[in-house]
Amino acid sequence: MEIIDKNKGKRIVIDPISRVEGHGKVTLLLDENNRLQEARLHIVEFRGFEKFIEGRPYEEVAVIVQRLCGICPVSHHLAAAKAIDQLVGVNQLSPTAEKIRRLLHYGQVLQSHALHFFYLSSPDLLFGFETDLHRRNIIEVIKDFPDIGRQGIQLRKFGQDIIQAISGKKIHGVVAVPGGINRSLDIPQRDALRAQLPDILKKSKKAVAIARDLYLSNIDIHKNFGFIESSFLSLVDSKGALELYDGNIRIKDKAGKIFKDQLDDNRYFDYIQEEVRSWSYMKFPFLSELGIEKGWYRVGPLARVNNCAFISTPLAEQARKEFIQFHHGLAQAPLAYHWARMIELLHCAEQIENLLQDEDITGNELVVKGCPQEEGIGVIEAPRGTLFHHYKINEEGLIQKANLIVSTTQNNQAMNDSVREVAREYIDGQEITEGALNQIEVAIRAYDPCLSCATHAMGKMPLKVELFDHNGELLDTKIKSSV
Amino acid sequence: MPQTINIDKQNIPFSEGQSIIEAAEQAGVYIPHLCHKAGYKAHGSCRLCTVTVNGRWVSACTEPAEAHQQVENNTRELQSQRRAIVQLLFAEGNHHCPFCEKSGNCQLQAVAYSLDMHDTHFAHQLPQRSLDASHPDVLLDRDRCIQCELCVRASQEYDKKNVFALSGRGPSTQLIINSESGKLKDSQINKNDEAIKVCPTGALMNRSKPFSIPIGQRQFDKIPIDQQNTCVPDTTEAST
Numbered sequence: 001m002e003i004i005d006k007n008k009g010k011r012i013v014i015d016p017i018s019r020v021e022g023h024g025k026v027t028l029l030l031d032e033n034n035r036l037q038e039a040r041l042h043i044v045e046f047r048g049f050e051k052f053i054e055g056r057p058y059e060e061v062a063v064i065v066q067r068l069c070g071i072c073p074v075s076h077h078l079a080a081a082k083a084i085d086q087l088v089g090v091n092q093l094s095p096t097a098e099k100i101r102r103l104l105h106y107g108q109v110l111q112s113h114a115l116h117f118f119y120l121s122s123p124d125l126l127f128g129f130e131t132d133l134h135r136r137n138i139i140e141v142i143k144d145f146p147d148i149g150r151q152g153i154q155l156r157k158f159g160q161d162i163i164q165a166i167s168g169k170k171i172h173g174v175v176a177v178p179g180g181i182n183r184s185l186d187i188p189q190r191d192a193l194r195a196q197l198p199d200i201l202k203k204s205k206k207a208v209a210i211a212r213d214l215y216l217s218n219i220d221i222h223k224n225f226g227f228i229e230s231s232f233l234s235l236v237d238s239k240g241a242l243e244l245y246d247g248n249i250r251i252k253d254k255a256g257k258i259f260k261d262q263l264d265d266n267r268y269f270d271y272i273q274e275e276v277r278s279w280s281y282m283k284f285p286f287l288s289e290l291g292i293e294k295g296w297y298r299v300g301p302l303a304r305v306n307n308c309a310f311i312s313t314p315l316a317e318q319a320r321k322e323f324i325q326f327h328h329g330l331a332q333a334p335l336a337y338h339w340a341r342m343i344e345l346l347h348c349a350e351q352i353e354n355l356l357q358d359e360d361i362t363g364n365e366l367v368v369k370g371c372p373q374e375e376g377i378g379v380i381e382a383p384r385g386t387l388f389h390h391y392k393i394n395e396e397g398l399i400q401k402a403n404l405i406v407s408t409t410q411n412n413q414a415m416n417d418s419v420r421e422v423a424r425e426y427i428d429g430q431e432i433t434e435g436a437l438n439q440i441e442v443a444i445r446a447y448d449p450c451l452s453c454a455t456h457a458m459g460k461m462p463l464k465v466e467l468f469d470h471n472g473e474l475l476d477t478k479i480k481s482s483v
Numbered sequence: 484m485p486q487t488i489n490i491d492k493q494n495i496p497f498s499e500g501q502s503i504i505e506a507a508e509q510a511g512v513y514i515p516h517l518c519h520k521a522g523y524k525a526h527g528s529c530r531l532c533t534v535t536v537n538g539r540w541v542s543a544c545t546e547p548a549e550a551h552q553q554v555e556n557n558t559r560e561l562q563s564q565r566r567a568i569v570q571l572l573f574a575e576g577n578h579h580c581p582f583c584e585k586s587g588n589c590q591l592q593a594v595a596y597s598l599d600m601h602d603t604h605f606a607h608q609l610p611q612r613s614l615d616a617s618h619p620d621v622l623l624d625r626d627r628c629i630q631c632e633l634c635v636r637a638s639q640e641y642d643k644k645n646v647f648a649l650s651g652r653g654p655s656t657q658l659i660i661n662s663e664s665g666k667l668k669d670s671q672i673n674k675n676d677e678a679i680k681v682c683p684t685g686a687l688m689n690r691s692k693p694f695s696i697p698i699g700q701r702q703f704d705k706i707p708i709d710q711q712n713t714c715v716p717d718t719t720e721a722s723t
């Protein structure tokens with residue numbers, strides 16, 4: 001942490017932010033009276049995937065882009081694969097391919113949600129936001145709450161087991177190929193996963209109860225913590241049900257009314273734009289129709305559970321009803337993300353159970369052929385929210401243009417605003433306590449941001465370079481504009 | 484009584500006209516190599532199969548086996564020299580195993596693992612090399628080419644086509660295509676050609692079924708190259 005006097009105002013920097021995926025920085029700008037003027041979440045990592053896949057053969061892309069992330073590589077693999085299916089002219093996969101990809105996706109969401117809730121966030125919720133930093137980690141959770149700690153580890157492991165069984169590796173495996181998959185499950189693998197199901201379903205159900213109870217245990221603080229109001233964007237199926245793999249876009253406004261429904265996700269560029277700001281590598285997406293100021297929105301578990309009319313699996317649907325009833329139709333509190341996240345985890349466990357009973361997952365029809373096209377778009381609900389992959393290729397099948405809008409990016413404005421709200425509440429003048437520092441991190445962490453994923457673009461961000469001498473005198477400034 | 488050579492204190496029979504590496508392969512003794520393949524004319528360019536014969540350094544693929552040769556193969560010094568050669572190959576090309584389709588079926592990668600190579604050690608040269616994706620079924624990614632000329636030999640000797648050649652000198656050496664445009668699409672290449680199957684890296688690939696071999700079923704996923712019966716990877720499955 002550093003505190004810098006800058007002109008008349010003061011700047012407080014929190015760097016780095018811990019227990020989020022990647023590296024970010026927060027700057028709080030105070031006015032002359034030491035009141036909070038502005039809060040900024042800076043993303044200081046730089047990745048550049050959109051640029052360096054240019055010129056590569058399309059068939060490699062689903063394997064390259066999953067390297068964006070070590071937490072949700074499967075989501076990138078599958079979003080890219082869906083786009084590549086379009087490039088090879090396939091609109092409908094074989095039942096085996098579709099179900100194997102879905103099974104993989106549910107395994108991925110389950111393991112990512114378990115990781116985030118139990119490993120990254122439960123220490124804050126169980127020990128309290130102001131508890132000594134050294135206590136707030138999964139090791140201490142295992143010591144003090146062994147059942148909860150073990151539960152998190154087992155749930156995550158089950159998700160990883162599914163990923164490994166299908167894609168060959170726990171991280172960065174390969175299964176999706178143009179128009180399908182390269183293998184289905186064999187019977188022993190399927191049976192080994194099936195055997196774990198009763199325990200996993202029990203633990204998933206309990207995970208919802210833990211998240212709910214922790215949220216309600218301190219409801220007065222939790223419901224107002226970093227509170228902001230926004231609209232929500234997510235995929236739903238044709239009947240409005242929660243859909244994680246393939247659907248159409250629904251947007252609800254901040255009052256909970258459906259603002260847009262069943263938008264074609266392949267036309268995302270008609271209604272979503274991205275703004276670039278000089279101080280962050282992460283862009284700011286917004287709904288074109290509402291403009292930069294009013295058009296920002298949230299994605300992820302809270303958006304999905306808020307947006308859907310129902311969940312197709314019974315246990316998760318029951319949990320959703322309780323969640324929605326408690327929030328009178330729409331939850332806006334950032335900490336409610338955790339509860340929603342565990343409802344989704346339960347849904348994934350139920351979906352995995354359904355798929356493991358389905359004969360198609362051991363089928364042989366793996367790949368479908370089609371008539372190649374020059375453009376492909378793949379949209380999926382990744383653990384952290386809606387993920388867009390868009391590619392254009394030339395006549396040789398080499399990538400000409402790529403556009404990725406990742407989940408964390410779409411929560412960018414919301415994270416900045418939640419940080420501002422928390423800082424207003426907990427930062428007093430230039431005093432910044434360890435507890436207050438973590439309050440800010442807790443607000444960011446609620447969104448489960450993946451800062452590595454969010455900074456994949458290259459060549460588009462404005463860059464400001466300043467040259468100082470040893471006395472701190474500014475010698476030169478160069479600004480590279482964003483256009 | 485057959486004549487023998489001695490490799491690392493083991494007597495190995497050979498027949499007249501065999502090279503040291505051929506005799507070794509026949510006896511199931513692994514000598515690391517990249518530009519050599521059984522049934523192909525010796526090339527002697529990669530130097531990975533360097534052994535000592537009666538104390539003298541020679542390449543096992545070009546040195547004829549002769550009775551009573553005392554050959555040292557699996558020594559610390561030779562393995563360390565071989566590791567340095569493979570590190571140089573990685574440093575002077577652009578080999579990105581994490582997204583290369585050949586990963587797991589790649590002889591360069593497998594040799595690197597068997598030589599216990601953990602990094603490239605030498606600074607990456609990051610050469611600018613072009614990709615030829617003009618053919619619908621065959622991809623040439625020069626970034627991954629180690630200039631072993633196996634494809635050149637296969638195209639001439641097996642496919643009877645003469646599609647490939649090396650051109651240029653030193654760092655600017657590159658694989659060129661024998662066609663009017665210099666592109667694969669105007670050459671005589673076919674996706675089933677031996678020239679594609681023989682490539683020890685992901686430089687020449689059949690494009691028609693990308694990533695179709697699952698992880699776990701690739702040639703070197705389970706058994707390291709130095710413990711596989713044949714020293715010559717069968718890439719048929721990988722590239723068809």
Ligand code: SF4
Nearest residue numbers: 628629631632634682
């Ligand atoms: S393309 Fe493959 S076979 Fe041909 S020279 Fe390069 S590495 Fe050797």
